[in-house]
Amino acid sequence: MSKTEELLKKIENNTVKVGIIGLGYVGLPLAVSFARKGINVLGFEKSEKKAQSVNKGRNYIGDVDDAELAHLIQEKVLSATTDFSRISECEAIIICVPTPLDKFKKPDMSYIEGACIDIGRNMKKGTFISLESTTYPTTTEDFMKPIIERESGMKEEEDFWLCFSPERVDPGNKTYKTDNTPKVVGGLGEEAQKIALALYGKAIQKLYPVSSPRAAEMVKILENTYRLVNISLINELALLAGKMQINIWEVIEAAKSKPYGFQAFYPGPGIGGHCIPLDPFYLEYVAKGLNFDLTMIDAAGKINNLQPYRMMNKIAFALNRHKKAMNGSTILFLGVAYKPDIDDPRESPALEVMSLVAHKGAKVLYHDPYIPEVMDEHGHHWQGVELTDEILALADCVVFTTNHSCFDVEYIVEKAQLVVDMRNAVKKVSIEDGKVFKL
Amino acid sequence: MSKTEELLKKIENNTVKVGIIGLGYVGLPLAVSFARKGINVLGFEKSEKKAQSVNKGRNYIGDVDDAELAHLIQEKVLSATTDFSRISECEAIIICVPTPLDKFKKPDMSYIEGACIDIGRNMKKGTFISLESTTYPTTTEDFMKPIIERESGMKEEEDFWLCFSPERVDPGNKTYKTDNTPKVVGGLGEEAQKIALALYGKAIQKLYPVSSPRAAEMVKILENTYRLVNISLINELALLAGKMQINIWEVIEAAKSKPYGFQAFYPGPGIGGHCIPLDPFYLEYVAKGLNFDLTMIDAAGKINNLQPYRMMNKIAFALNRHKKAMNGSTILFLGVAYKPDIDDPRESPALEVMSLVAHKGAKVLYHDPYIPEVMDEHGHHWQGVELTDEILALADCVVFTTNHSCFDVEYIVEKAQLVVDMRNAVKKVSIEDGKVFKL
Numbered sequence: 122m123s124k125t126e127e128l129l130k131k132i133e134n135n136t137v138k139v140g141i142i143g144l145g146y147v148g149l150p151l152a153v154s155f156a157r158k159g160i161n162v163l164g165f166e167k168s169e170k171k172a173q174s175v176n177k178g179r180n181y182i183g184d185v186d187d188a189e190l191a192h193l194i195q196e197k198v199l200s201a202t203t204d205f206s207r208i209s210e211c212e213a214i215i216i217c218v219p220t221p222l223d224k225f226k227k228p229d230m231s232y233i234e235g236a237c238i239d240i241g242r243n244m245k246k247g248t249f250i251s252l253e254s255t256t257y258p259t260t261t262e263d264f265m266k267p268i269i270e271r272e273s274g275m276k277e278e279e280d281f282w283l284c285f286s287p288e289r290v291d292p293g294n295k296t297y298k299t300d301n302t303p304k305v306v307g308g309l310g311e312e313a314q315k316i317a318l319a320l321y322g323k324a325i326q327k328l329y330p331v332s333s334p335r336a337a338e339m340v341k342i343l344e345n346t347y348r349l350v351n352i353s354l355i356n357e358l359a360l361l362a363g364k365m366q367i368n369i370w371e372v373i374e375a376a377k378s379k380p381y382g383f384q385a386f387y388p389g390p391g392i393g394g395h396c397i398p399l400d401p402f403y404l405e406y407v408a409k410g411l412n413f414d415l416t417m418i419d420a421a422g423k424i425n426n427l428q429p430y431r432m433m434n435k436i437a438f439a440l441n442r443h444k445k446a447m448n449g450s451t452i453l454f455l456g457v458a459y460k461p462d463i464d465d466p467r468e469s470p471a472l473e474v475m476s477l478v479a480h481k482g483a484k485v486l487y488h489d490p491y492i493p494e495v496m497d498e499h500g501h502h503w504q505g506v507e508l509t510d511e512i513l514a515l516a517d518c519v520v521f522t523t524n525h526s527c528f529d530v531e532y533i534v535e536k537a538q539l540v541v542d543m544r545n546a547v548k549k550v551s552i553e554d555g556k557v558f559k560l
Numbered sequence: 561m562s563k564t565e566e567l568l569k570k571i572e573n574n575t576v577k578v579g580i581i582g583l584g585y586v587g588l589p590l591a592v593s594f595a596r597k598g599i600n601v602l603g604f605e606k607s608e609k610k611a612q613s614v615n616k617g618r619n620y621i622g623d624v625d626d627a628e629l630a631h632l633i634q635e636k637v638l639s640a641t642t643d644f645s646r647i648s649e650c651e652a653i654i655i656c657v658p659t660p661l662d663k664f665k666k667p668d669m670s671y672i673e674g675a676c677i678d679i680g681r682n683m684k685k686g687t688f689i690s691l692e693s694t695t696y697p698t699t700t701e702d703f704m705k706p707i708i709e710r711e712s713g714m715k716e717e718e719d720f721w722l723c724f725s726p727e728r729v730d731p732g733n734k735t736y737k738t739d740n741t742p743k744v745v746g747g748l749g750e751e752a753q754k755i756a757l758a759l760y761g762k763a764i765q766k767l768y769p770v771s772s773p774r775a776a777e778m779v780k781i782l783e784n785t786y787r788l789v790n791i792s793l794i795n796e797l798a799l800l801a802g803k804m805q806i807n808i809w810e811v812i813e814a815a816k817s818k819p820y821g822f823q824a825f826y827p828g829p830g831i832g833g834h835c836i837p838l839d840p841f842y843l844e845y846v847a848k849g850l851n852f853d854l855t856m857i858d859a860a861g862k863i864n865n866l867q868p869y870r871m872m873n874k875i876a877f878a879l880n881r882h883k884k885a886m887n888g889s890t891i892l893f894l895g896v897a898y899k900p901d902i903d904d905p906r907e908s909p910a911l912e913v914m915s916l917v918a919h920k921g922a923k924v925l926y927h928d929p930y931i932p933e934v935m936d937e938h939g940h941h942w943q944g945v946e947l948t949d950e951i952l953a954l955a956d957c958v959v960f961t962t963n964h965s966c967f968d969v970e971y972i973v974e975k976a977q978l979v980v981d982m983r984n985a986v987k988k989v990s991i992e993d994g995k996v997f998k999l
Contacts, residue, residue: 258804289818296820303817329817331810339806340814343797344822347790347815354789354856358782361843364850365697367778371770375779376786378742378768379728381735383783384823404800411803417793420859 124247125282125312128212132319135159139320140211142236144171144201146465147253147288148217149182150299153190154324156199163211164201165239175201183292183463184299208243213251213320216240217288220254226402228257230264237265241272244281249316251284252334255341255400257407261285261309261334282313285334286321287341293463303327307337345400346418351386352397353421356428359388359560369560370545388560390522390543391428391470393459398425398468429473432543436478436518439541439558445517448482453516455533456523456544457489457503464491471522472497486512490527513537521546563686563719564751567651571758574598578759579650581675583610583640585904586692586727587656588621589738592629593763595638602650603640604678614640622731622902623738647682652690652759655679656727659693665841665861667696669703676704680711683720688755690723691773694780694835696842700724700773701748721752724773725760726780732902742766746776784839785857790825791836792860795867798827798999808999809984827999829961829982830867830909832898837864837907868912871982875917875957878980878997884956887921892955894972895962895983896928896942903930910961911936925951929966952976960985 122130131137139155141148142165152162166172174181178191193199208214218232233254240250250269252261261284266277275281286306291297304325308314314330321328331337355373362369369388377385392398401418408415437447459469466472471487476497479485488508489495495503506512513519513536521528524544534540534547540557547557561569570576578594580587581604591601605611613620617630632638647653657671672693679689689708691700700723705716714720725745730736743764747753753769760767770776794812801808808827816824831837840857847854876886898908905911910926915936918924927947928934934942945951952958952975960967963983973979973986979996986996 258806291820294820303819305814305817327817329814331814332807335804335806336810336814339801339804339808339811343811343815344818346793346797347822350789350793350856351786354785357854357856358785358843361847361850361852361854362778364852365774365778365846367697367774368771369778371775372778372782375744375768375770375775376782378744378766379783380742381730381733383786404797407804408800411800413800413803415796415800416859416863417789417796417856420855424855 124280125316128247128249128316129319131212132316132323135323137161137213137320138163138211140165140208140214141217142214142239143217143219143232144175145217145219146182146184146292147290148215149175149180149190150184150290151215151217151253151288151324152199153185153193154300156193157189158323159198160323162199163207164199165205165208166201166203169203172201172203175199183465184290184294205239206243208240209245211244212247213249213316214240214244216250216252216254218254220256220399220403222399222402226405228403228406230256230260233260233265234268237268238272241269244269244273244275246275246280249282249284249313249320251286251317251320253286253288255287255345255396255403256338257403258335258338258342259407260338261307266309278310278312282316283309283334284313284317285309285337286317287337289341289344292465293460300324301326303329305329305331305337305340307331307334309334342400342404345396346404348386348397349392349401349425350417350421351384352389352392353424355386356388356391357424360431363560387545388543389428389470390432390474392425393467393469393471429470429477432470432474433477433481435543435558435560436474436520436541437481439539440518442555442558443517443539446482447478449484450517451484451486451515452478453506453512453519454485454487454522455489455508455519455528456521456525457487457492457495457505458523458525461524462491462526466492466495469523472503474520474522475503476501486516488512489523490525508533510536564721564755567686567688567755568758570651571755571762574762576600576652576759577602577650579604579647579653580656581653581678582656582658582671583614584656584658585621585623585731586729587654588614588619588629589623589729590654590656590692590727590763591638592624592632593739595632596628597762598637599762601638602646603638604644604647605640605642608642611640611642614638622904623729623733644678645682647679648684650683651686652688652755653679653683655689655691655693657693659695659838659842661838661841665844667842667845669695669699672699672704673707676707677711680708683708683712683714685714685719688721688723688752688759690725690756690759692725692727694726694784694839694842695777696846697774697777697781698846699777700746705748717749717751721755722748722773723752723756724748724776725756726776728780728783731904732899739763740765742768744768744770744776744779746770746773748773781839781843784835785843787825787836788831788840788864789856789860790823791828791831792863794825795827795830796863799870802999826984827982828909829871829913831864832906832908832910868909868916871909871913872916872920874982874997874999875913875959875980876920878978879957881994881997882956882978885921886917888923889956890923890925890954891917892945892951892958893924893926893961894928894947894958894967895960895964896926896931896934896944897962897964900963901930901965905931905934908962911942913959913961914942915940925955927951928962929964947972949975
């Protein structure tokens with residue numbers, strides 16, 4: 122029996138052991154998706170705290186069900202470890218580590234590199250390795266493969282198989298979870314693809330095979346570049362609309378009445394989260410290496426970079442209408458999560474606007490029912506406040522930065538002196554009615 | 561009874577007479593939509609030939625049913641005239657004239673201006689006037705209104721009413737026609753909006769009212785700017801993908817498997833038709849007046865302008881692989897319509913590529929089953945050829961510029977020496993297989 126057949130058989134009869142590196146918002150739901158199908162999963166985590174939490178059945182990811190995690194731990198079908206030498210126990214390894222950009226918008230490949238070194242040093246022959254982290258096209262073939270071969274002394278397609286299969290996790294999405302979101306799968310070579318489809322098919326309802334890892338890498342970048350470009354476009358059009366006394370929110374809703382050829386995007390204080398602000402710049406990085414300028418991504422990036430400053434100005438000129446300077450005013454921000462109804466402040470544009478406004482001398486407060494405290498990327502620690510009549514009356518300006526559905530908008534507007542609404546939270550007012558200022 | 565009530569009553573009991581200025585791909589289907597509901601329609605046309613054709617029941621618009629037009633003419637519920645003094649017979653006038661851009665991408669407002677002068681000089685008191693032509697926001701209020709007031713000596717909202725309601729005609733769309741595509745309606749003032757909704761409600765199944773003509777003007781621009789920006793983005797990504805040995809068509813199909821947050825656009829030789837290449841530049845025009853740079857539209861426009869040159873290069877380097885120069889080669893283009901299965905070559909990028917290639921010394925032929933001959937914007941007359949074994953064998957390169965569904969792709973590829981496929985017409989080949997070169 123060939124190594125491929127051996128592994129396929131193990132997958133078929135659920136005796137494969139799957140290692141998942143990184144138990145964050147991608148890795149933990151994926152681990153649960155495999156484990157609930159009876160496949161043994163070993164999670165690898167650098168954070169002792171997270172690994173312990175998992176092993177105690179304590180969930181820390183919004184999209185994972187607490188009881189299900191506890192049950193799978195109890196059944197011993199899922200466990201976590203900080204000991205990466207145990208990679209040798211697994212026949213399949215899935216990498217779900219972060220891929221941030223550094224300050225200069227250069228991809229920080231250190232997490233992927235670290236995972237590849239751990240794998241190369243510990244894996245046994247006949248291991249299947251799949252990367253899910255968003256990255257630039259060619260990463261699997263040109264970055265991962267040489268590291269693993271160097272560290273292991275083994276040969277790809279002879280001793281181990283490689284695959285890229287991008288995560289499509291949308292935190293807080295009530296309809297599409299890890300297991301029912303179609304998954305793009307790009308194995309390197311025919312054998313790898315066979316194994317990849319068999320393995321992922323165990324946990325994911327629908328797979329979409331593509332011809333290569335680089336095609337799969339490009340799919341993810343295309344999806345998120347599409348979003349970056351369209352959000353930037355609508356942010357720019359919102360600015361122009363404001364100058365022309367046009368309510369952009371009304372325009373977007375009306376355009377949505379077109380039954381084909383249009384998808385709505387909304388303006389806001391900027392682009393947040395773990396994907397859209399980052400992914401397109403992976404592509405820009407690799408394009409630079411080919412002396413290729415991505416003018417659309419470049420233009421979109423510039424608009425997005427300016428957006429927090431424009432939002433600061435919006436607040437300053439709203440205060441100005443009330444004959445107040447920003448310096449010395451108290452400004453209350455509502456919502457620091459990067460999107461509604463989640464507890465994730467990563468890359469949140471609200472934090473950026475708060476920093477800018479504080480830098481101009483304002484006293485900055487924030488309230489977010491999901492995020493009681495938060496550290497921004499400059500290392501500043503913010504402590505949330507309760508939303509009370511007193512706080513609302515005290516603030517010279519209240520700013521909607523996230524439209525959490527639990528906000529009692531009517532109450533907030535009634536009690537506030539002045540409102541800047543960056544999320545169309547206040548539906549039934551004209552663009553500038555004196556109290557509520559909209560984008 | 562007020563003038564508004566009088567007109568509303570006439571609309572209600574189908575005794576209103578509707579004048580439609582411009583019987584092109586927007587005006588004629590709209591005229592038919594009203595007439596089939598028993599409303600008397602008088603079409604105004606500058607072209608004697610078109611007016612006569614309509615009056616003889618001879619249809620010249622793809623989306624109009626020949627028999628229905630003939631029937632409505634016979635029933636005398638619809639007729640056409642070149643006599644604009646007959647505007648005085650109508651209580652409602654709908655303007656469906658073209659709004660091209662001039663060579664310097666400045667809106668050519670002369671057709672709208674002409675229509676407004678004709679209306680102002682001929683209308684009676686109590687006339688409702690709606691503009692459907694795509695144009696920059698504020699046109700209805702700041703451009704139309706003064707001309708009509710000046711020419712008529714009447715006052716808007718006292719003696720006549722204004723409205724903007726953008727056409728959403730998608731030629732060749734089998735599902736969405738004039739009457740079942742939701743229509744955005746922006747009357748100027750409450751009375752105008754009341755009349756507009758009553759009138760359009762007679763012919764159109766679903767109306768979407770907005771607060772002002774300028775909001776309605778912006779809706780149409782947003783819809784088409786969205787398309788321009790996304791087509792430009794994918795054209796740029798296609799170029800990069802080509803450099804990275806990634807099949808962009810495969811990537812787009814795979815991205816479509818994401819069930820939310822993505823809409824597919826496809827690369828091609830450039831952007832054609834009557835809307836997308838033009839409309840966003842209306843907005844750019846008005847933005848310039850406000851000292852506002854629209855960086856996304858600007859970037860998209862640049863990519864689109866370069867696209868025909870990039871396509872010329874694509875052909876040149878495909879020929880180069882066969883050790884042939886463009887100069888002296890015979891190149892056969894398949895399809896000059898701007899999209900599949902229609903007979904409209906307006907702003908077709910194929911014609912632009914043909915011109916460029918001819919300029920480099922190639923012998924250029926074209927075949928389009930829907931367009932036997934065509935004049936390009938440089939005034940050059942092109943005569944189509946039949947698609948035969950001989951022509952296919954003769955051509956040094958065959959180029960798919962429009963993917964008409966009637967093309968027998970397998971046959972064409974078999975008989976051709978070399979194929980450049982700009983439309984993913986040839987599905988089952990790798991990106992560069994030696995004979996077929998794809999974007």
